Amino acid sequence: MTETTGPPWITGAEIFRRVGFRAAARAIDEALAGGLDPARDFDRGILDLDHGQLLLMPAQAARFAGVKVATVAPGNPALGRERIQGVYLLLDAATLGPVAILDGAALTTLRTPAVSAAAANHLAPAGIDRMVVFGSGPQAWGHIEAMRGIREIGQVTIVARNLGRAEDLAAQVRESGQAAGVGTAAHVGDAQLIVCATTARTPLFDGTLVPDDSCTVAVGSHEPDARELPSALIARAQVVVEDAAVALREGGDVIIPIEEGVVAAGSLVPFRSIVTGRIPVDRGRPRVFTSSGMSWEDLVVATAVFQAR
Template sequence: MDATPPVPRLPRTIDEAGLRHALPMAAAVEALRAALRDGPDPEADPPRTIVPVEHGQLLLMPAHRSRYAGVKVATVAPDNPAAGLPRIQGQYLLFDAATLTPVALLDGIALTTVRTSAVSALAADLLAVAGAGRLVVFGTGPQARGHLEALRAVRPLTHVTVVGRTSARVERFVAAARRVTGLTVEAGDPSAVATADLVACCTTARTPLFDGALLPPHATVTAVGSHERGSREVDGATVLGSTVVVESRAAAAREAGDLIPELESGRLAPEALVTLADLAAGAASADPDRPRLFKSVGMAWEDLAVAGAAYEAV
């Protein structure tokens, strides 16, 4: 008699609380560092699939590495906030690489928040001056909160300036950040970048947030707000005056709205872009006499690295 086939186990569910408990921010940064060291070149990642739908976009981001495969399915609905719903929603399905058996279903938005903040912190750890203590954060949403947490994990922050469009949201962010971190946190304006060690751009801005000519030579800027050609958080002065670091040259040329005008005009040569992988491996370095800009578009290998580490830690 044939043996009864085994009943497949349901994937483990990991919600936001479970993810954050299993993978503190410092551990997420190290998971990404290990992925850069041990995994395939990020240039080999499949491109993000963007499908326009009536009320927004469907996004698909698949990836495969030695132990796991995975795919994130996310939606972007610009009108949702007016209805009290998140602008971005989604789930991440993690598979065992050897059998392609689903092993975990993760909150895709919590995963995105953690991995985006963690990859910025990894870049800052590789780029920022050792004593970086003054941070300017543009934005008051989940990514702004995540970046404050992540950058505290890699640098000795002492002072945080928050810049946002809505004073009430800025005030709430400042109060919460003071309570959680114990740091000096205050509201400010874009000119605060003139005295910043670190600048985190965490917005959906379509036009630059500050004048790049104000940046001190030692400053490190992370810009993570979008993966769209028409969006910009930093200006040409920032791009052309900085060492520019990206996750992947190909992904940046497709999706990095902050860089595309300079790339397509020829003012910025593609080969001038430093990759995060080369930086982590010591194969490239930043010019210590000018600012450093890390432009992230978010990549599938990052989601997979964080999802796999969280699954193993639960």
């Protein structure tokens, strides 16, 4: 009898050893510049469970296909467990045979900041004196590392509900050689780069304070009735989204302001149009990139990880 072995398991540590934030951001940018169209992505399945949500995220490309099965369990941190868990199954596109299984939580921790950094590389000012980060979890840390890959940053200011966790993250950032401290939402008033990576369901700051020459990234919400960004900022900003249809279905950051009448759905700019130069970046007002996560992003980064072996 011939023994068969299954696809290799790629741990979280191995994912980050193979592909860092800068390389993952470059892979996202190159995929969009090379013709990938997010509008052709499969819809993400979101199933409500008794203790959270089950997310199914399939995607396909020329050489590989894949699916991420992830769970979001809001009660897990209180039990000492991760809020987001999951696995990613990478397949050969021609045969649909499995070629690798990746740690899904680590993949998400890598790809979400990578997408944000790819967008901010187009939208953010060249000089970043202050970066304000809302949140203190893995995504907050990942976004700091990813943004440091595209810009030199003078000061990182952490804003979080849990002051102890904010202090811990600031200390971790300082240990890496980056100036960092804890602040308040008012610090957005002199920030050139703002990142929102929280579980908040209502706006985190006063949108009138945000400077015109700035970039704000929001990644915490994938529900139509939850948002991190205030309508006052959306009304002023050039708003860039992964895909307009997805944003209008899942993105409370834009759905709620549209319902309020402060912005038109037709004004949303697909990220692909920025990357390809079809729509120019408007440097005369704030730029916002709001993301709820799409399946093609996981496939792009999972492919980069697999090919880097």
